[in-house]
Amino acid sequence: MPQLLVVDDSPTIRRMVMAALKVIPGVHFREASSGLDAIEQMALATIDLMVLDLNMPDMHGLEVIRFLRSHPTYAQLPILVLTTRGDEPMRREVMQAGGSYYLTKPFLPPELAAAVQSLLVNGEPPSGHQPAAGKK
């Protein structure tokens, strides 16, 4: 029973993400509205994968990734970054910091679900390669 943490400061987007990922068998969700909130939930619960927004009021998503990667427990946690920032330099920075996959909003629900499922099952993104971020 995979448990996912959906991190976004927009409650609507969180609901949309969860609606898109409902298709994953046995999936459970926890939600966080900020970076600190996300890190606390990581400490308190067993999370199998994090869907992470970048631009949040208290802590940038990049900071959240860097912090989690600095901690041995979370070094392997699949982190799927889901952001409105569609530029290539940001994508590169996220991947260098330790993001597992990079998707832009608006996302296609099947694409998000496929990526999450692949990360959960194989520990790596679908078809092994990362699509280039759409130029905005």
Added chain:
Amino acid sequence: MPEPPPNSTSFSFAEFSDDFFAECDEHLAIIRHELLSLERLIDSPLPSAAVLGPLFRSFHSLKGLAGMGGAPDVEALAHEVETYLRGLRDGTTTLTAAAFDLLLTTVAMLERLLDAQRQQHPLPRDPALLRALQDINLASAPPDSVSVTPQLPGAPAPPVLPYWQFVFTPSPALAQRQVTVNSIRERLQAIGTIAEATPRVLPEGGIAFEFLVATTASEATFMAWRDEGLVFTAVSPPEPSLPSLSAPPDTLAAPPAPLPATSLSSLIRVDLSRLDSLMDQMGALVISRSRLTEQLSALEATLPVESWRTLQETTIRIERQLRDLRDGLMRIRLVPVGDLFSRMQFIARDLARDHGKQVRITLVGQETEIDKFVIERMADPLLHLVRNAISHGVETPAERLQRGKPAEATLTLRAIAAGDVVVIAVEDDGGGIDATQVQARARKLGLAVDDGPYDGQQLLDLITLPGFSTRDQADRTSGRGIGMDVVRQTVSTLGGELSLTTRPGMGACFRIVLPITVSIVEALIVRLGPHLVAVPIPAVREVLEINGEDLTRLPDARMIRYRGQALPLFDVGHFFYGLPWPDGRAYALVLGHEQLMGMMVHQLRSKHEIVVRPLVDPLVQVPGCLGVTELGDGRPLMILDTAALMQIIRRGGVPLRPQESVPPVHTTDARTAMAIPSHSEADSFIVFDVAGVTYAVRSADVQVIDMIESITPVPNAPPAVAGVVFSRGAIIPALSLRVRFGLEPLPYDLRTRLIVIAHAGRTVGLIVDSAREFVRAPAATIQPPPPALGGATAQPIAGILPLDDRLIMIIDLGEVLRIDSLPEPTTDH
């Protein structure tokens, strides 16, 4: 290019559309608020991050939401603004007046786009706007905006306060007690300013959060928090250059800024319809309690004194608890007027620019709270007043200078709470309202208007006549404009009062007095002849007993002495029911907030909390009635609309209709509802008699057939309208088909029936002599009405159904309910 919205996939966007629009609205409200503080920074080199941060984040969130919500136009505009704000932050561009205007236009456009999408209207298009935004971004864009190191400039030097370091270690036990990083952060925000908030890895592998807080609070304040896993130590202030959370490229975090998303976490968003249904249940509870009280007083004679008193005490306690519950519910509905005001400020700016006028807009009392229902209904009226003030009230800069006034005019929007009412004022220092122009226009419309000097109230009475205010030419959103008549009507429907003061050359001020909440009011139940009516207590200043010696009779009016003044007395019993002045004792209710008037009533009965039920059907929408209510006995009771009555009186009063006084009808028989076959179809009919002729209506249109239980007459309604009744909890008009067909009414007897029909969105009861049966007939047997029948007797017949040896007239419901085809009352208004 944005990707296509996810429409053909596993979820439909419609599911989220309420959330989507609600969240977009929240961001727009933040944007409007923040933009206005940005205006002060025009042409200053580096706007502070404290201002830019929330603005930037809201545009960013809006862009993300719009992308998901299938609003590519919103997404594209928000994206350009975000880029522009990034340029501002990075210092590659400065804020010019032109760019600021462009931002305002963009926000207005975003609002219109979202509005159109919400209502599924065609989207407005303005490609030039997007191009203009792209152009200023192109002009200022650095080669690679991402590589620019963020600056956090302009933040005011933090005052030197004692700093404390707090370390919070979360645990499942604490989380269960709701002690989490979010709740701790809120506590710390309440006592000071959080300069830093950082996660830490503890030596044994756990996680903790460190907060650096500037606070003047004493240690005793947070001593008790130790029990909740919070460790604190006093520290020296951080180096000024230390960035709070090494700000990554896109955060624009302002170091000591409060953290809005989480500080809002104690708020919940409630669907207004849920709140409304709670209010309805509350209303039902109030009615049940009245019933209980009534039944209890009936028992007083038969019960032992002690038992009766205990019961009495309990109902009094219930009453008090109900009032507390109601107040609590009402408080949930209260929202600050600030958002509405800042929206007005926006429109005012735009409008002033279009008219070449300089207007400074001042907002006062934005935090004043008022019922959300009231706020929503006041948006258009307020907008109309603001538009009027700018397009007609305020002069051009040249004219103002000529008059010795500063070139820049001031428009003030003010809200003040005063007890149970909120006063909203729209005040300008423009030219005032030109009385001669208003009088001239009134004459042109054929109104008898004298030349005498008119005060604000008299002018208001003229300009709020329907059709008086011409639709504003300068009204750019054509078709959306409303007239002054609608402004006044809206205020009146909400139980408020509109007034005007104007001084030529000095300006005008519209004041709106509104109740803070609506729907349940305390009312005085008074008797007028045989009729009981309710008068909302907020409208009543004082109750006087009328003594013969205080009463002055003039040929066409009566006055009484009140506080050394002559108070005109309005005979509402005569106006409504054609009653004569009573011989014995009578009372005067002193009404009005600013202009006082007395209203004579025959007797005071009781004080009640009543639920206001509006009269929605056009058949029973009469001037002077706010709606109806019920005291627990199932009988509708009219509620007087004192503001509308005062307006009628000030206009000289509608000629009183000498109407025979019809006492309310009560038959004590229990209602016997005739069951309507559940498989009602277009070819089945309910057959009934009126004056010996057999008629029918389609049973699909019939809700229920009742006996006539209790009809409350509606004053000044068309004669065919016998009054209003309760049917299945709704208040509906009862239409006498006899009178409707030009015949004399018959007294109701055991055979009289009320056929309740639902047709074209209206529910109306038809009073018929008797209802006979339910018949089925194939549609093919229905014959068209002979032309003579339709014309000569003016009976609205849709067809004729020959059945056995009878001819049955099928009623044309659309025609029978048409208000303009009803025989008119003899009054003119």
